[in-house]
Amino acid sequence: MAFKTIIEDDTDILVAGAGLGGTGAAFEARYWGQNKKIVIAEKANIMRSGAVSQGLYAINCYMGTRFGENNPEDHVRYARIDLMGMVREDLLFDMARHVDSTVHQFEEWGLPLMRDPKTGAYQREGRWQIMIHGESYKPIVADAAKKSADKVFNRICVTHLLMDESKPNRVAGAVGFNVRTGNYHVFKSKTVICGAGGASNIFKPRSVGEGAGRVWYAPWSSGSAYGLMIGAGAKMTQMENRIVLARFKDGYGPVGAYFLHLKTYTQNGFGEEYESKWFPALEEMVGKRYLDVEASHRTHRPIPTCLRNHALINEVNAGRGPIHMVTMEAFQDPHLEEIGWHNFLGMTVGQAVLWAATDVDPKNENPELTTSEPYVMGSHATGCGAWCSGPEDVSPPEYFWGYNRMTTVEGLFGAGDAVGGTPHAFSSGSFTEGRLAAKAACQYIDDGKAEGIVVSDEQIKRRKEEIYRPMEHYKIYRNEITAGSVNPNYINPRQGLDRLQKLMDEYCGGVTVNYMTNEKLLNIGLKKMKVMEEDLEKLAAENIHELLRAWELKHRHMTAEAVFQHTLFRKETRWPGYYYRGDHMTVDDENWHVLTVSRRDPETGEYTMEKAPCYHLVEA
Amino acid sequence: MPTFVYMTRCDGCGQCVDICPSDIMHIDPVTRRAYNIEPNMCWECLPCVKACPQNAIDVRGYADFAPLGHSVRVRRDEEKGVIAWRIIFRNGSKDMELLAPITTKPWREHIPQLGEVPAPSQEMRDSHLLFNEPKYIRMDDGDLHTLKSNGLKMVAGVESY
Numbered sequence: 001m002a003f004k005t006i007i008e009d010d011t012d013i014l015v016a017g018a019g020l021g022g023t024g025a026a027f028e029a030r031y032w033g034q035n036k037k038i039v040i041a042e043k044a045n046i047m048r049s050g051a052v053s054q055g056l057y058a059i060n061c062y063m064g065t066r067f068g069e070n071n072p073e074d075h076v077r078y079a080r081i082d083l084m085g086m087v088r089e090d091l092l093f094d095m096a097r098h099v100d101s102t103v104h105q106f107e108e109w110g111l112p113l114m115r116d117p118k119t120g121a122y123q124r125e126g127r128w129q130i131m132i133h134g135e136s137y138k139p140i141v142a143d144a145a146k147k148s149a150d151k152v153f154n155r156i157c158v159t160h161l162l163m164d165e166s167k168p169n170r171v172a173g174a175v176g177f178n179v180r181t182g183n184y185h186v187f188k189s190k191t192v193i194c195g196a197g198g199a200s201n202i203f204k205p206r207s208v209g210e211g212a213g214r215v216w217y218a219p220w221s222s223g224s225a226y227g228l229m230i231g232a233g234a235k236m237t238q239m240e241n242r243i244v245l246a247r248f249k250d251g252y253g254p255v256g257a258y259f260l261h262l263k264t265y266t267q268n269g270f271g272e273e274y275e276s277k278w279f280p281a282l283e284e285m286v287g288k289r290y291l292d293v294e295a296s297h298r299t300h301r302p303i304p305t306c307l308r309n310h311a312l313i314n315e316v317n318a319g320r321g322p323i324h325m326v327t328m329e330a331f332q333d334p335h336l337e338e339i340g341w342h343n344f345l346g347m348t349v350g351q352a353v354l355w356a357a358t359d360v361d362p363k364n365e366n367p368e369l370t371t372s373e374p375y376v377m378g379s380h381a382t383g384c385g386a387w388c389s390g391p392e393d394v395s396p397p398e399y400f401w402g403y404n405r406m407t408t409v410e411g412l413f414g415a416g417d418a419v420g421g422t423p424h425a426f427s428s429g430s431f432t433e434g435r436l437a438a439k440a441a442c443q444y445i446d447d448g449k450a451e452g453i454v455v456s457d458e459q460i461k462r463r464k465e466e467i468y469r470p471m472e473h474y475k476i477y478r479n480e481i482t483a484g485s486v487n488p489n490y491i492n493p494r495q496g497l498d499r500l501q502k503l504m505d506e507y508c509g510g511v512t513v514n515y516m517t518n519e520k521l522l523n524i525g526l527k528k529m530k531v532m533e534e535d536l537e538k539l540a541a542e543n544i545h546e547l548l549r550a551w552e553l554k555h556r557h558m559t560a561e562a563v564f565q566h567t568l569f570r571k572e573t574r575w576p577g578y579y580y581r582g583d584h585m586t587v588d589d590e591n592w593h594v595l596t597v598s599r600r601d602p603e604t605g606e607y608t609m610e611k612a613p614c615y616h617l618v619e620a
Numbered sequence: 621m622p623t624f625v626y627m628t629r630c631d632g633c634g635q636c637v638d639i640c641p642s643d644i645m646h647i648d649p650v651t652r653r654a655y656n657i658e659p660n661m662c663w664e665c666l667p668c669v670k671a672c673p674q675n676a677i678d679v680r681g682y683a684d685f686a687p688l689g690h691s692v693r694v695r696r697d698e699e700k701g702v703i704a705w706r707i708i709f710r711n712g713s714k715d716m717e718l719l720a721p722i723t724t725k726p727w728r729e730h731i732p733q734l735g736e737v738p739a740p741s742q743e744m745r746d747s748h749l750l751f752n753e754p755k756y757i758r759m760d761d762g763d764l765h766t767l768k769s770n771g772l773k774m775v776a777g778v779e780s781y
Contacts, residue, residue: 030734031751044641047667053641054665065765066758072765073772085781090774094748097765101756110725135696135703136722144731155643179643210622211682212660213642219661220642250685289781342720345705349692350664350682352707356690357681359711391748393766396774435750443745545657548643593778613776620773 005464007186012036013441014189016158016174017224019050020427021416022195023145024434030148032442038149041176041187043157044220046142050197051218052427055135057346058257060426062103062130063096067121072096075128076617079424082304084290084574086238086595087383088421089617090390090399094436095422095429102432111140126260135346141431155179159551160463161192161232161412166454169233171411173455175463182544184464190450191411191441195434198377198384198417199223199559201497204505204512205373214350216245216252217375225418227555230562233602234407235387237420237595240566242374243382244515244578246312249368253351257343262330266369268320278311285576286587305381309371309577313514323369327362337363373511376563378417379430385420387597396615403444405437411450413437421595470541470550490540493549503528504560508567509579518582522568529561566596569609622659622682623668629676630654636668636677670696
């Protein structure tokens with residue numbers, strides 16, 4: 001192929017993927033590295049890339065220490081309770097103690113934060129959420145990143161990280177291709193901050209046909225955070241902890257503002273409250289430590305998201321669906337009605353479209369809720385991602401190896417979905433993690449840790465051949481058939497994605513099996529994943545756009561395999577309502593009050609699994 | 621609600637191609653106008669609709685669950701700093717107009733150029749502080765929270781849950 005090779009040399013900090021995490025990293029890196037070369041590579045256009053592309057109507061992680069509202073440790077406890085204990089509390093504490101400074105800067109830059117007219121404080125939606133007019137949230141933070149970066153390469157699909165050949169396990173940059181020109185881009189860099197996204201579309205969605213795009217997390221979130229880092233041999237954590245969302249049916253419109261601000265609530269198809277009747281059995285299943293309904297009533301201790309899902313799923317399976325969100329009371333208030341609609345227009349326009357198309361006026365009828373297919377990500381109510389070092393003054397020895405947010409690959413840092421064990425970071429927390437990673441990356445360079453990096457022409461050439469192989473493969477075998485997409489020598493990216501989704505759904509606990517799996521199913525699934533890996537070598541791409549989809553699929557496949565391995569390893573049902581291990585249907589604290597850590601050997605593809613201690617923040 | 625493009629309005633300028641996060645707005649080589657090449661990878665996020673100078677791009681609810689005959693239109697005005705929406709129900713029973721601010725300041729002006737602010741001191745580098753901290757954490761003279769300042773420690777295991 002006649003694609004040019006374009007080399008960007010002497011970069012200090014390469015930001016791979018610039019959503020909220022990556023923009024935070026690029027912005028802050030300029031302060032700590034005023035003379036450093038900062039480069040962004042992003043597969044879309046940073047002005048509207050990532051999960052915040054269409055905007056947000058709330059910032060879901062804000063402490064409000066300024067208004068005397070919460071301390072960082074309060075947020076840590078909240079995330080711990082919500083995730084059934086399985087979080088990195090050092091990273092969470094660190095994020096929470098910095099996140100307010102991020103939000104205050106956003107306001108200064110022009111992001112419209114709503115204020116409570118009575119108190120003057122930011123308008124709270126819930127204890128952690130503040131309300132914003134965030135249609136332009138992404139353009140505003142992207143401008144900040146642009147001001148700091150030396151160069152922004154939009155439309156570069158980063159496919160692999162480059163590795164140093166003088167010192168093992170040290171990063172040396174990244175490679176990818178331009179989805180417009182097709183050119184091959186090589187970024188030689190002393191450090192890489194991975195700001196790429198989590199994974200939608202690895203489990204079969206409820207939607208069919210066109211609606212496959214109406215996923216909860218963005219369809220372009222292709223698990224590249226994990227695909228890139230796993231491919232480089234970085235250790236991952238909590239990859240079994242996929243998330244299932246209870247949302248408005250089909251449109252997956254958010255429910256946070258409805259529950260918290262509009263005070264709407266759910267009931268079953270017969271108009272009955274249903275959650276509480278599932279709680280006694282759940283208390284048995286998970287233990288009083290994680291669900292104590294009496295204590296929750298008394299102290300307003302939140303009930304974990306997964307357990308509320310469990311009640312919804314079981315009520316529907318008992319034949320008393322659908323579950324409705326009771327909006328008819330709140331929507332009689334014109335002010336609240338307007339908020340209800342603005343909430344969708346600000347972040348999930350599709351839900352407004354769906355209600356307009358189906359004449360659902362929440363003032364006159366209670367809309368349906370459902371649970372989604374599972375997603376793999378690390379910044380909402382779940383914490384998949386890389387096993388990263390924490391900050392020196394907080395982290396215990398097992399969690400600390402020199403640089404904040406550095407993965408187990410030297411010089412490779414993470415932010416947002418890329419970092420494991422840090423749920424409930426959301427947009428502001430992800431941006432903050434990027435800032436923390438940027439400071440640490442500058443320090444890593446200043447400490448002389450990135451000296452003497454060697455990248456051979458052979459490595460660059462090998463990756464180039466690998467990247468364009470799907471196009472070569474297409475060219476070779478296309479003319480063996482008359483026309484169409486059925487070919488005995490290849491599959492196209494869509495066909496591959498369909499296979500992955502079906503496989504994940506049926507063997508790894510997707511929606512059609514009610515989120516259920518067990519050891520036998522997982523082992524069969526893993527075998528099929530290996531065979532699929534062989535077929536991915538025969539992926540065919542007709543053009544550059546399909547080449548983008550081909551590499552997204554490869555990243556999704558890599559992510560999915562890690563999900564399988566972790567789900568197999570953790571022999572308990574830690575998060576009922578997210579997934580169930582049918583052969584171990586209870587929480588098993590004796591053996592599994594630990595974090596799961598994996599490493600895939602980049603040479604052999606073999607996985608090794610280990611347990612890491614789960615530390616909690618307690619009063620000294 | 622995948623997007624589609626009105627033939628009589630699109631002039632093929634490519635603004636939608638430039639902004640689409642999913643890389644699915646492309647220019648058709650025959651008509652020289654934009655179209656959605658992959659509706660099942662469309663998130664209905666609307667940057668393309670908002671960026672179109674001709675208002676040529678619209679959305680039609682996903683065919684697998686949304687009936688025809690509705691309308692959700694948007695105008696995003698960067699100069700005025702507002703976004704205007706109009707929602708019309710399929711049966712015509714509801715016709716709503718909603719307006720929201722998108723920024724409170726002139727674009728970009730209040731974002732600092734960090735290459736030009738005073739460089740951080742060695743003490744600052746050795747600390748756990750980020751740019752603008754500790755000031756911006758609480759907008760007062762308070763310092764960063766630490767385990768010590770908050771009377772905390774980290775203990776491993778289920779007993780400390």
